[in-house]
Amino acid sequence: MSWPWRERGYELVVGLEVHAELRTRTKLFCGCANAFGAAPNTNVCPVCLGLPGSLPVLNARAVEIAIDVGAALGARVQSSQFHRKNYFYPDVPKNYQISQYDVPICAGGAVVLESGRTIRIERAHLEEDTGKLVHVGGGGRIDSAASTFIDYNRAGVPLLEIVSAPDLRDPDEVRAYVSELRAVLVAVGATDGRMEEGSLRVDANVSVRPYGSSELRTRVELKNLNSLRSLHRAIVAEAMRHVALYEAGEAPVQQTRHWDEERGSTAALRDKEEAEDYRYFPEPDLAPLAIDPAALEAARARVQPLLPSTRRARLGDAAVSTDVRDTAISDVLWPYTRAALDAGLPPTLIARRVANEVAQLVGTVGSCEPERVVAVLRLEAEGALVPQQVRELLREVWLRPAPVESLIAAVGGDRSAAQETAAAIAERLVEEYPTEWQRFVDGDTKVAGFLVGQLVRRAAGSVPGQLARATLDALRASELSSREDGPPRGGDG
Amino acid sequence: MTPEALLELGVREVAEGVRSRTLRAREVLEAYVAQLEIEEPDVHSFLALDVDGARARADELDRRVSRGEDPGPLCGVPVAVKDNIVTRGFATTAGSRILEGWRPPYDATVVERLLGAGAVLVGKTNLDEFAMGSSTEHSAFGPTRNPHDLDRVPGGSSGGSAAAVAARFVAAALGSDTGGSIRQPAALCGVVGVKPTYGSVSRYGLIAFASSLDQIGPLAATVEDAAVLLEVVSGHDPRDATSATRPALAVCATLDDGVRGLRVGVVRDLVAMATPEVASAVDEAARELERRGAHVREVAVPEVRAALAAYYVIAPAEASSNLARFDGVRYGLRVGAPTTEALMVATRSQGFGEEVKRRIMLGTYALSAGYRSALYVQAQRVRTWLGRGFARAWAEADVLLAPTSPSSAFRLGERSHDPVAMYRSDVCTVPSNLVGEPAVSVPWGFDRERLPIGVQVLAPAWQEARMLAVAAALEQGAPR
Ligand SMILES: [Zn+2]
Numbered sequence: 001m002s003w004p005w006r007e008r009g010y011e012l013v014v015g016l017e018v019h020a021e022l023r024t025r026t027k028l029f030c031g032c033a034n035a036f037g038a039a040p041n042t043n044v045c046p047v048c049l050g051l052p053g054s055l056p057v058l059n060a061r062a063v064e065i066a067i068d069v070g071a072a073l074g075a076r077v078q079s080s081q082f083h084r085k086n087y088f089y090p091d092v093p094k095n096y097q098i099s100q101y102d103v104p105i106c107a108g109g110a111v112v113l114e115s116g117r118t119i120r121i122e123r124a125h126l127e128e129d130t131g132k133l134v135h136v137g138g139g140g141r142i143d144s145a146a147s148t149f150i151d152y153n154r155a156g157v158p159l160l161e162i163v164s165a166p167d168l169r170d171p172d173e174v175r176a177y178v179s180e181l182r183a184v185l186v187a188v189g190a191t192d193g194r195m196e197e198g199s200l201r202v203d204a205n206v207s208v209r210p211y212g213s214s215e216l217r218t219r220v221e222l223k224n225l226n227s228l229r230s231l232h233r234a235i236v237a238e239a240m241r242h243v244a245l246y247e248a249g250e251a252p253v254q255q256t257r258h259w260d261e262e263r264g265s266t267a268a269l270r271d272k273e274e275a276e277d278y279r280y281f282p283e284p285d286l287a288p289l290a291i292d293p294a295a296l297e298a299a300r301a302r303v304q305p306l307l308p309s310t311r312r313a314r315l316g317d318a319a320v321s322t323d324v325r326d327t328a329i330s331d332v333l334w335p336y337t338r339a340a341l342d343a344g345l346p347p348t349l350i351a352r353r354v355a356n357e358v359a360q361l362v363g364t365v366g367s368c369e370p371e372r373v374v375a376v377l378r379l380e381a382e383g384a385l386v387p388q389q390v391r392e393l394l395r396e397v398w399l400r401p402a403p404v405e406s407l408i409a410a411v412g413g414d415r416s417a418a419q420e421t422a423a424a425i426a427e428r429l430v431e432e433y434p435t436e437w438q439r440f441v442d443g444d445t446k447v448a449g450f451l452v453g454q455l456v457r458r459a460a461g462s463v464p465g466q467l468a469r470a471t472l473d474a475l476r477a478s479e480l481s482s483r484e485d486g487p488p489r490g491g492d493g
Numbered sequence: 494m495t496p497e498a499l500l501e502l503g504v505r506e507v508a509e510g511v512r513s514r515t516l517r518a519r520e521v522l523e524a525y526v527a528q529l530e531i532e533e534p535d536v537h538s539f540l541a542l543d544v545d546g547a548r549a550r551a552d553e554l555d556r557r558v559s560r561g562e563d564p565g566p567l568c569g570v571p572v573a574v575k576d577n578i579v580t581r582g583f584a585t586t587a588g589s590r591i592l593e594g595w596r597p598p599y600d601a602t603v604v605e606r607l608l609g610a611g612a613v614l615v616g617k618t619n620l621d622e623f624a625m626g627s628s629t630e631h632s633a634f635g636p637t638r639n640p641h642d643l644d645r646v647p648g649g650s651s652g653g654s655a656a657a658v659a660a661r662f663v664a665a666a667l668g669s670d671t672g673g674s675i676r677q678p679a680a681l682c683g684v685v686g687v688k689p690t691y692g693s694v695s696r697y698g699l700i701a702f703a704s705s706l707d708q709i710g711p712l713a714a715t716v717e718d719a720a721v722l723l724e725v726v727s728g729h730d731p732r733d734a735t736s737a738t739r740p741a742l743a744v745c746a747t748l749d750d751g752v753r754g755l756r757v758g759v760v761r762d763l764v765a766m767a768t769p770e771v772a773s774a775v776d777e778a779a780r781e782l783e784r785r786g787a788h789v790r791e792v793a794v795p796e797v798r799a800a801l802a803a804y805y806v807i808a809p810a811e812a813s814s815n816l817a818r819f820d821g822v823r824y825g826l827r828v829g830a831p832t833t834e835a836l837m838v839a840t841r842s843q844g845f846g847e848e849v850k851r852r853i854m855l856g857t858y859a860l861s862a863g864y865r866s867a868l869y870v871q872a873q874r875v876r877t878w879l880g881r882g883f884a885r886a887w888a889e890a891d892v893l894l895a896p897t898s899p900s901s902a903f904r905l906g907e908r909s910h911d912p913v914a915m916y917r918s919d920v921c922t923v924p925s926n927l928v929g930e931p932a933v934s935v936p937w938g939f940d941r942e943r944l945p946i947g948v949q950v951l952a953p954a955w956q957e958a959r960m961l962a963v964a965a966a967l968e969q970g971a972p973r
Contacts, residue, residue: 277862279860
């Protein structure tokens, strides 16, 4: 695809900061529930409200998750230190955020896109989330609102901030990166990855440069990107704003800008002169965080099979589209795909059935014992069922608890019945097409397709192609053997 | 028993008396309350008193004992807690207007432990605002006066706790020590004050001044009383990540072990900073330990001379962050203003006193871009270097001896307009906070003006038992 900045001689440079809310039972530094959607200020305690005298205690599960993510991204998982990031804002209960600064828990690593491009990860660090401000009246902004309510339920929820290098070069690649990173995070159980609920939040650092140059020009941080769509649109709009500035002989200033979905444009959030000095210093309430090398090794072994890249590789050269493949390896469907792969069934058939019929049944009915699905797919692979029967049998398998074998008859997939039908039709074909039959018996493979097609059509879907061929082959074999056993033609007399 | 005799009893004697029903908790309390009602108006050691609550509590303890229960090793002991330690449902101000009216929804771990051991909480004691000071003159609610001379300061910042113990308003009290805030007022009021090893007593519920330095500890009339309290409040607390995973300190059983054979080092670099009278008190104390069989020698720890400067960078830096939460948004004082930012500015401008603002500015500066490495980072280097100095000293000595305060109690107002002179009051005490090691101040006689002098015993981390045995020996040999 050609992008408008390309036509004007510019290249896009994007790096992303992805904040993932970690799926822990409790918050990062206290025992309050980490839950979405509770009544305001009900999941709070002295610690996450930052009451005087309260102290943070690190959630060990959040650390485990961060280690898993580090292992999944191929990062250097290291002993780290929490710091205080000091700034005054009413959604920050202590007016400092406990975060990580110069020694994050994960350093380096990469996400490999399906295109084969490698996007480097600079770091991933743990930090606590802030509360939520709700402005009432005055256009919903903090300084003009008639009143502002603060909900601290989210304050202290564990976040992992994953910062990419400025390696992304076009909006489609940005989207692919977010999808892949999200898939990795979901696969290792780090987050539920719901952008619309804010459990995955993306800020984009955007700049442009003359095409072919390797410089990094002034970047702008874009916030309020609540969906993949707004991420895409915001980057396009911001890139063109930069191009227009450069073409006018001006330059963008380094700042944070807010994406306005309705207007389709970005607006400055803070000015440069208000640039914050966060006065980072080591959090004295928490000891440095050591990483147990054995735990890290265990994490590496644990996450490897869960990764989308690993799953994709297991599907091998299945002849299916990217969408079908990604659906078949998604978290919900992976148990079916994996069970079928373990059973040695063909990857193409597995990917198609899982991404279509199985996905639809899981979405509408619920989950099912993967072995039952494998049993159906095995029948299809053996040629015992026609596609229509496979679809019906899968539905039966989901809706009725009976053993798979006993459900086959209900879809007309009873093997002996199908065999009888096939045999009867084959007898008729021998009579109706004696010339073709004789050529088939004599070994002319070109005519086989014609006879199989005839048989399948006459059976009206009750005989799969493989059974038709098998029936014809069996009849030919018996005719050949009866020739050998019968009286010799001509002879010595 | 007469009220006067009751006030002479040690903590252990009170608790044993109440537990064995030879004393009633209520009767002990009334003796202290009578003393308090006479002298507290002059001394002003409390910010909040709950005499009615204490009476109800004492009666309840007496009932529990008569039912055959054992409320614990502090049964019926009237205590006070410094007002930067939170108490559930009971006003806690940290000596600041900005927290006026705030009632914490939870108890500090040390308060839970005191109450769990049967103590009777009488009230919350005065302090320099947010524990920032050495005289208790920086309290937003008026100064505390020294019971030995009402024109003099009790020291600080735990001046209220020290004065309350010295005046026998309570049997013992808790303070907090960031740079000497337990030991210096203990010295100036003639009582015992212990700053235990960092991590030995939970900070959960202590309103933080400088988190890496703060430690709660007891102030009491005798070493033994302090030791009993220390055993009750120390020990691991899962709510404080800096609390060591160790059991409670065991210090009482070894108090009478004596000092025979111990190597005692006199820290000449600290003695040199004291007035002649205080310096000679330290020398006398050293001779007393020698008479009791210790090997006394001088030990050089020249690093201590840099400690005060490092302290006055690190402590304000941490404080500037710890005190950021007081902004009028969630609790305490709120000064209304048209915008959120203006509200925060107005609340903090009116809610904080001058000394607190000074330290917030010092600390903010020390952490700011461009100054951080020259100030904060450099101070941390000094801290590490100081630790090496002490490690060297511990190779030569089992305990160290030093002055607690360079001088005896000064007059109210004498240093309150000269911050640097006030900061120098901490010069002998801050080293132990910076290295996280324990120290105790124990009374050693009086100066010419009949003002108490304290000497300080320092020990390696977790050697409180040895340190308090030395303190007990000094207590026995001290001039009266
Ligand atoms: Zn909480």
